[in-house]
Amino acid sequence: MRPTVHDIAASAGVSLATVDRVLNRRPGVRAATRAKVEAAIDRLGYVRDVAAANLAKGRVYPLVFILPDSNNSFMHGLHAEVREAIARAAAERTDIRVIEIPAFDPAALVVALDAARAERPAGVALVAIDADEVRDAVARLAEKGVPVVTLVSDLPGSRRDHYAGVDNIAAGRTAASLLGRFLGGRAGPVAVLAGSMLVRDHRERLEGFAAVLQAEFPDITILPVLEGRDEPQRAETLVAATLAAHADLLGLYSLGAGNRGLIAALKAQGGERSLTVIAHELTVHTRAALQDGIIDAVLNQDAGHEVRSAIRILKAKADGLAVVEAQERIRIDIFLRDNLP
Incomplete structure (x- = not known):
């Protein structure tokens, strides 16, 4: 005993x-x-048994989530998952506060991290921007003993405790493998639509994508990256201009979240030509585009799993407990119109 x-x-x-x-x-x-x-x-x-002791005491874990105020469906879904976690707060003994900041703004993220540090919460979760000043702000939290989890986009080389998100290099490689096989040996250019190269998840997806094309499909070339900042109107304008300028375009990889604009631009071209299109995140818009044959495949990450994982990890870190790595692994799901959930 x-x-x-x-x-x-x-x-x-x-x-x-x-x-x-x-x-x-x-x-x-x-x-x-x-x-x-x-x-x-x-x-x-x-x-x-720290967890049991805290349960007996009725300990509440104050947590801060720092999320971009971005006008795209995936981020809307991430916000919704955090709101659901707030609704479960009594059962999970959490007190979650959300700080919204402009997307792709390192200075705003640093201000939010420093504000969270002043509160001394049990933990902080953030969608990271890959910048030295953000690493410094995370280090200041670590020095105060505040656990940090990055969501969706990681911050390697920082003092964050854990990353809750997919392997983005693997996601990019998967997109390239799908695209290359769908094209069946055809040669020509493909376009890439990103949000911003400031965020590591977009850079890593592009890295994986380019590596597979170069190694396995060398006749497919990549045009200069379009940065739509995950804004639908900007993305639509950029994609429409690319379609007009490149009559020989074979396909398009949307590695960010500007898919509403992408879909609008593809619909506007009508039935003049057929492109192979790979996108990220299963939303109401990408689901409809899959069903209509506008998009060929969608790579998806479970935002709910990421939020729940971040909460579990922050609570474990606050208690000095080990993280169950297998439970926290975020999968890359591949959806075609034939296997939509």
Whole structure:
């Protein structure tokens, strides 16, 4: 049987209240008595169940989510998943506050991270922007003992504790494999629509995409990247201009979230030609485009899983507990119109 606090009290010859004070590092215990209790803990091999202790105390975990205020369907879905987590707050013993910032704005993200640090929450989750000033702000949180989880887009080389998102290089490689096979050996250019090269997930997807095309489909070339900043109107304008300028265009990879604009531009060209199109995130818009044959395949990440994962990890880190890596792995789902959920 696992030793209990009663066993510690009996072994050390002290009261349960004294054991509780020592375990929780509270004052009011003489040094000699504290040493006796700690010796009994070591002797018995007692391991404290922090999660159970916090549950018994009714501990609430204040968490901060920093999300971009972006006009795209995926981010709307991510916000909705956080709102659902807020609705579960009583059952999960969380108190979640959301800070919204402009998309792709490192300075605004730094301000939000520093504001969160001043609150000393149990943890912070953020959609990261790959910038040194953001790494510095994350380091300041770490110095205060505040766990940090990156969502959707990672921040390698920083002091963040965990990343809740898909392997974006693998996602880009998967997109290239699908595109190359769909094109069946044809040669020519393809276009890439990104949000911004400031975010690492977009850069990594492009890296994986380009690597597979170069190695396995060398007759397919990539045009200069279109940066639509995940804004539908901007994305539509950029895609429409590319379609007009490149009559030999074979396909298009939308690696960000500007898919409403992409779909609008493709619809506007009518039935003049057929492109192979790979996009990210299954939304109401990409689902309809899959069903209509405008998009050929969608790579999806489960925003709900990412939010739930971030919460579990932040709570575990706050308690000094290990993370169950297998539970927190975010899958890349591939949807065609034939297997839509």
